[in-house]
Each structure stands twice: as structure tokens, then as C-alpha cells.
Amino acid sequence: MADPMPMTDAPITTVAPGWAIAALAILGVLVVAAAMLDGALAARAGGGPGTVGGLVRPFGEAARLMRQRRRTTVEADRLLWRIGGAGLLVTAALMVTVVPLGEWTIFDLDVGVMWFNAMDVMVWALVWLTGWGANSAHSLVGGYRFLAHGLGYELPLMFALVAPAIVAESLNVGAVAAAQEGLWFAVWMPVAFLVYLLGVAAFSVWGPFAPAIGTDVAGGARAELSGVDRLVFEAGRYALLAAGAAFAVPMFLGGGAGPLLPGWAWVLVKTVALLAVLVWLRRRLPAFRPDKFMEVGWMLLLPAVLLQDLVVAVVAVWRS
Amino acid sequence: MDHGGHEGHEGHEGHEGMDHGSHEGHEGMDHGAHEGMDHGAHEGMDHGAHEGMDHGAHEGMDHGDMEMSPGGIPLAEGGEDRDGLEMDVLQVRLGPVLPHWPAGLVLRCSLQGDVIVKAQAELVDGRARQDDEVVGPARGIDNIASLLALAGWDDAAAEARRIRDTALEPGDGAAGSEVERLRRRVRRSRTLRWSLRGVRRLSDEDAHARGLPADAVGDTYERLMGMLDRAVAGVAATAARGTGTRPNDADRTLSTDHLAHLLTGLDLATARLVLASLDIHELLAGQAEHEVSHG
Numbered sequence: 001m002a003d004p005m006p007m008t009d010a011p012i013t014t015v016a017p018g019w020a021i022a023a024l025a026i027l028g029v030l031v032v033a034a035a036m037l038d039g040a041l042a043a044r045a046g047g048g049p050g051t052v053g054g055l056v057r058p059f060g061e062a063a064r065l066m067r068q069r070r071r072t073t074v075e076a077d078r079l080l081w082r083i084g085g086a087g088l089l090v091t092a093a094l095m096v097t098v099v100p101l102g103e104w105t106i107f108d109l110d111v112g113v114m115w116f117n118a119m120d121v122m123v124w125a126l127v128w129l130t131g132w133g134a135n136s137a138h139s140l141v142g143g144y145r146f147l148a149h150g151l152g153y154e155l156p157l158m159f160a161l162v163a164p165a166i167v168a169e170s171l172n173v174g175a176v177a178a179a180q181e182g183l184w185f186a187v188w189m190p191v192a193f194l195v196y197l198l199g200v201a202a203f204s205v206w207g208p209f210a211p212a213i214g215t216d217v218a219g220g221a222r223a224e225l226s227g228v229d230r231l232v233f234e235a236g237r238y239a240l241l242a243a244g245a246a247f248a249v250p251m252f253l254g255g256g257a258g259p260l261l262p263g264w265a266w267v268l269v270k271t272v273a274l275l276a277v278l279v280w281l282r283r284r285l286p287a288f289r290p291d292k293f294m295e296v297g298w299m300l301l302l303p304a305v306l307l308q309d310l311v312v313a314v315v316a317v318w319r320s
Numbered sequence: 321m322d323h324g325g326h327e328g329h330e331g332h333e334g335h336e337g338m339d340h341g342s343h344e345g346h347e348g349m350d351h352g353a354h355e356g357m358d359h360g361a362h363e364g365m366d367h368g369a370h371e372g373m374d375h376g377a378h379e380g381m382d383h384g385d386m387e388m389s390p391g392g393i394p395l396a397e398g399g400e401d402r403d404g405l406e407m408d409v410l411q412v413r414l415g416p417v418l419p420h421w422p423a424g425l426v427l428r429c430s431l432q433g434d435v436i437v438k439a440q441a442e443l444v445d446g447r448a449r450q451d452d453e454v455v456g457p458a459r460g461i462d463n464i465a466s467l468l469a470l471a472g473w474d475d476a477a478a479e480a481r482r483i484r485d486t487a488l489e490p491g492d493g494a495a496g497s498e499v500e501r502l503r504r505r506v507r508r509s510r511t512l513r514w515s516l517r518g519v520r521r522l523s524d525e526d527a528h529a530r531g532l533p534a535d536a537v538g539d540t541y542e543r544l545m546g547m548l549d550r551a552v553a554g555v556a557a558t559a560a561r562g563t564g565t566r567p568n569d570a571d572r573t574l575s576t577d578h579l580a581h582l583l584t585g586l587d588l589a590t591a592r593l594v595l596a597s598l599d600i601h602e603l604l605a606g607q608a609e610h611e612v613s614h615g
Contacts (some may be wrong), residue, residue, distance in 0.1 A: 046478035075391035137412045141434040141588055208472065208511070215419055216470050216592045217434075286512045287472025289589060 012100050012174035014108045023096055023106055026268070030242035030275060031235055032058065037279045045283060065231040073134050073224050081133025085222075085229045087126035088236025095119045095243035100174045102256040102263025112173035113165050116247055117158060123203045123240065124150050127212060130233065131221035142220020146212035148290035149202055152297025153209070157199030159305045163192040163312045164251050173247075177255025186252035188315075191308040193252045195301055200244030200278065204237050207282030211290055245274040399432060407432045416444040420466035420592070422600050425576070427583070434588045441576040443605040457554030458487045459601050461499065464547050467596040468506070470589075471515060476506060487555055495555045503548040516541035520586065520594040530578040536598060543597040550599075572601035 035058035043054025072078070098105065098112035109115050124147065131143020165171050168179035176185075186193040202209040205221075213220040225233050249255060249270045256263025258270075288296070389395065396408035414427040424445040430438035465480035479502055487495040506512060519540035527536045535546045582598075583591040 042474070042478070045475045046482065074393055137410045137431060140410075141431075144433060145589075210472060211589060214470075214472060214589070216589055218418070283475040285473070286468075286476075286509060286515055288511070289515050291587070292515060 012105050012108050012172075013103050015104045015106060017106065019104070020097065020106050023101070024093055026101075027093060027096055027239055027242055027246075030246075030271065031238040033272070034238045034242060034275050034279050035234075037276060038282070041280060041283050062231055065227055068227040068230075070229065071224065071226040073136055076135045076224075077133040079133075080129045082229070084126045084129030084131075084133055085225055085233045086236070087129075088123065089232055089239050090236075091119050091122050091126065092236060092239030092243040095240075096246055098173050099243075099246045099267075100177060100250055100255060101267050102265075104264070105174060108174060109172065111171045113161055113171040113176065113251075116173075117161055120157065120199070120203045120244075121154065124154070127205060127221050130225070131212070134224035136224050138217045138219070139221050139223040141217050142212045142214070142223065145214075145217075145290045146205065146221060149209055149212065149288075149293060152290070152294045153199050153202040153301075156195045156297060156301035156305045157202070159302070159309055160192040160195040160199065161251070163189045163305075163309050166309065166313050167316050169316075173250045174255075177250035177257075180254045180257065182257075184252060184254045186248075189252075189308055189312055191304050192312070193248070195305045195308075196248060196252065197244075197274075197278065198301070200241065200248070201281065204240040204244060204278075206237060206241055206278065208285045208288040210282075211287045214287065241278055242271070242275055245278060246271045248274055399430075399437070401432050402435070409437070420469050420596060422595070422603055425579070425603055427579070431588070436584055436586055436588065436591055439580040439584050441579040443576050443603050455488070456601065457551060457558055458484050460547060460551045460554055460599060461487055461495075463596060463599045463601075464502075464544070464551060467544055467547070467593065470592050470596050471512060473509070473512060476502065476509075479505075487558070496552075496559055499548070499551050499555050503552055506544070506548060512544075513541055516544060516593065516597075519590055520582070520597075530582060531575055532578070532598065533572065540593055540597040543599070547597070547599050572599060573604055574598060574600050574602075575604045 036055045039057035040051045040054040043057065044051055095116055097107045098109055098115050100108075107115075127146040128143045131139045131141075131146065134140075164176050164179075164185045167185070168176040170176060170179075201207050205212050211220070213222050217223065219225075222230060222233050246267070249267050253270045253274070256266045258266035261269070396410050398406040399409040401407035410431045412429050412431050414429060415421055415425045416423070424443050426442045426444055428440040428442070429436045461480055461484040465477050465484060468480055469477035479498075483495055483498045483502060486498060517539055521539040522530075522532070522537055524534075524537055526532075527534060530536075535550070536543060538546075579595070582594060586594060
């Protein structure tokens, strides 16, 4: 597989559904790696237990949460609350089903891009339900904040996903990856790529998009989550981040294309690199306050990404 | 405000049993206790006063199975929002113990969504502390750490906390260069400037009327810069062992009387940013228990 260009005809093989377990395992490894990296970066910034201590902190935290007694609140809407908390992880798992690992994929959907988009919209409901279900003012505020962010980031994210699909003339993720012959979409549609990355951080409630779970509202949407619920919610955020990074690989980074290594390995390398950037970014930026970000989303990001789509469409027409 | 519009609120969450627009079916209810809230007679009434009503008194009313307080928590009452539509009012108490929050301060808020429409500030433990020339600057740096943490910048907040700890250690002036570096870092951040610019701008008169020191003038970003400048100067003065003038000479004590005025009308996130930006070293219990409402 030294060929940097995947074969254009039938580049994708749909594997047996049982391989979904392997996909989940990979996602799990990415989640753990991202949490370790975040722990190490946090430790370095705080001068606390040292980098090694930071690396193992996620394990200690997971053990603590697993032993912690599950709290509940008075008159909590328990069903919706649990759906919200556990749903993030499920959504992330559903996202990666359409991401080809080199030549293999679990679902070779004709509308794979839309599938991913539908999943990230589902996060709106899930984070909101987590905030709503606990019947607590702080978590409700957190839920609202996420929706406010959502109004700002979702449309730019959608239009960012449109750009690669226009050039590939397909919503099939494998076809989009195959369409980047030699030149990654990230290179010649940088605006769409950056807006997409912002969107990934946003639907993972990550970094500058974390006011929904901010310390000023005692943890916001997750304020009342404890024990295993908390663990699953946090794992879900990392999983969404990882799934978002993985999906960027076929969409913007040429899929499995690359020298020497086989396609699947390139997908993993690119995913890990992008995930590391996203994790690192969290510590570099202050929060985007939801009320202020709305303006950025509509006045800056949306026009910018629409312009990007226009340029991409003109280039696509001119080429054909 | 048109309260005839209340009929349209039948579906309003939790209000099924007590739609005040239509009193049918409430025959068994004690309407005497209701006089103050009869919305029919509400025209021209001050809504601030309406919001100030003690809704806890409702628990005593015989509502039977009408679900007034499921699980022992009274349902949220509706109230006029800024846009004139009705919105639930939640009673939330902030403090006395909260991260990045002045110790002992209790703020009883009425929230609509996340906007503080009414607030009342109290102090749990009003003992006066006296900061010496080491603790003073360290407290200032701690306030900086709080503000940065509330602004969602974990890295810078962690750095500020580390500097605070250094500043508390006796001896070397190691904190001096560190706090200078933090100031440069914070100044470089465009995102932070964008986020804090224009938040609760205070004029000279505002600051004076609220009993705030003159350096509180400006918006939250300017106040943060002022805090950093004072921290740099304070740490330097400590290192020089009180030769030069104390830069913390401004009285950093604030009476709780003024707090509610400062924070009412802001949303939770902004209110907490503003409170942290005031660089409060000490709180004084207010003379009167003010209740401030917005609008």
C-alpha cells in the first residue's frame, strides 16, 4: 500500500458487523490516550503531580468515579437524564461507523456525511437532556448555554461539511477521501477545515466551548452527575472529540493516503495527531462566552464558510 | 403589561393547577390569600413588587393533589422577563462556599433563565481580616486566578495559582518575574480581551456610588489589567520590604449593600466575572438587607 493514491474504483470494503467491536476498541484507546494527554498537559500547567502523575490521573479518576456512590436529585427526570449522559458515547460510536479505516468500513453509506451530521446534531439533545434531567438550576443553565453555542456553531459546521462533498460529488465518506488525489482538502479549503475543527470542539463541549459545563455554574450540565454517570459522560466527550478527529481524516486529510505505511495506519496516525491538537488547544484558549460567540458564528464563521463553499463550487465546475 | 395574556399560559409547565388567568375550578381554594396575586387586578402594578412576593407562603395553601411542590420543592413561579414574556423564576442561592467566589458571601438570586433579575447579598462570617504586605498581594493574585478560571482559561489560572503560592513563601522575589510573565501572557490573549471587553462598564460616578475604589472604573477587561498591574507592583513592593508606597493602598473592602446593585440584570456567567474583577479583599456586612430587582 505504498501507493499514496487509493484506487478510485471500489476503494472501500464493508467489513462484517462483528468488526464494530474492533472499531469500538480503537475508539476506546483513543479516548484513554486523549484523557492521558489532557492529564499530562494539566499537570504541566499546574505544576502539580508532574507529567507522569498527570498521565495516570485519568485512571485514578476513573477508579474513583466507579467507586463513587451514585447521587440523584429530587424529582429528577431520570430516564431523560440517563439518556443524555450515556448518549454521548453512543453517538460517538455511531459516528465512527462511517469512517473508513484505510479500505475497511463498517457502514459504507451513500449519505455518510449526512449520517455524521445527524449524529452531531443529536448531541444538542443529549447535552440539553443531561442539563434538564437533573432538575437543578445550575445544570439547566449549562444545558441552555450549550444550546446557545449550538445556534452559533451548527450551521457553519454543516456548511463546512458541504465543501468536500461538493468536490467529491458524493456524500459517501470513502468517495470523499478518494477524491483528494494528492492534494488534501484541508490544504485548499482551509476555512472549511478550521470551522469543522471548531465544530468538533463545540459538539464535544470542549475547550473554548466548555461554558456549558463551566466551573462558574458548578459543572453546568454535568453538575449533578456522579459516579458511573459522570464517568460515562466524560468518556463520551473524549469519544466525540476522537470521532470528530477520525472523521476529519477522510473528509479533509486525504483518508488513508500516505507513503510507506498502509492506509489504516495512516488513518490512525492522522486521527491521533488531530486529536492531540484538539486536546492541546483546550488549554490555550479562554472560553467563548455563548452570548458573544453567537455573533461570531453568524457574522463571521457562517459568511466565511459560505464563501468557501462558493469558491469550492466554482473550482469544481471549472475543473469538470 | 397585559395580563389578559395569561389565558394563553395553560400549558405553562407546572401551572396546570394554578393558572391565575382562569380561576375556574379553584372554588375550594382560599381566595383570600390570593388577593395579592390576582392577575386580573394587576394592571399598572409594579412588577418588582410582584416578584418580591414570598412564594414560600404557597406551601401552606391547601392545594391537595395539585402538585404545587413535587418532592417538597415549590414549583417555579412565572414572572415577566425582560422581553415582556412570562418566564419561570428560579430561586437560587450562590455561596457561601463556591469556587472562585468571595468566601462567606451569600447571594440570594432570582433567576430567569440564567439572568439575575433580583439579588440579595449577605455575609455569613463578617469577621474583619487584616492583610499584611505578603497576604495582600497574594490575595490579589488569587483573585486574578479566579477571574481567569471563570473566563475558562485553565492554563493561565493554574499559572496564577502557582504564582500565588510562590508569593506567599517568605524571602526571594521569584514571584516578581513570574507575575510579570503572566501579565504579558494575559495581555497577549485576544480571545480574553474579546470576551471581557465591555462587560459591566463602570463610570467614575458608578464606582463612587458603589463604594468601589477608583481602579474599578472601566470594563471587566480593564479591571483585570489593573489587577495584574497591582499584582506586579505589590509583589515588587513586598520584595523591597515596604520601601516604596504600598500599591494596595486603595481600600479593597466592599460592603454587601452594593453588590446586589452591581450584579442585578447580568447573567450568571457575567455576574461571576464582574464579581471576580472587583478584586475584593474583604467584604463588609451591609447596613441594610437590600433587595434589588431589575427593570
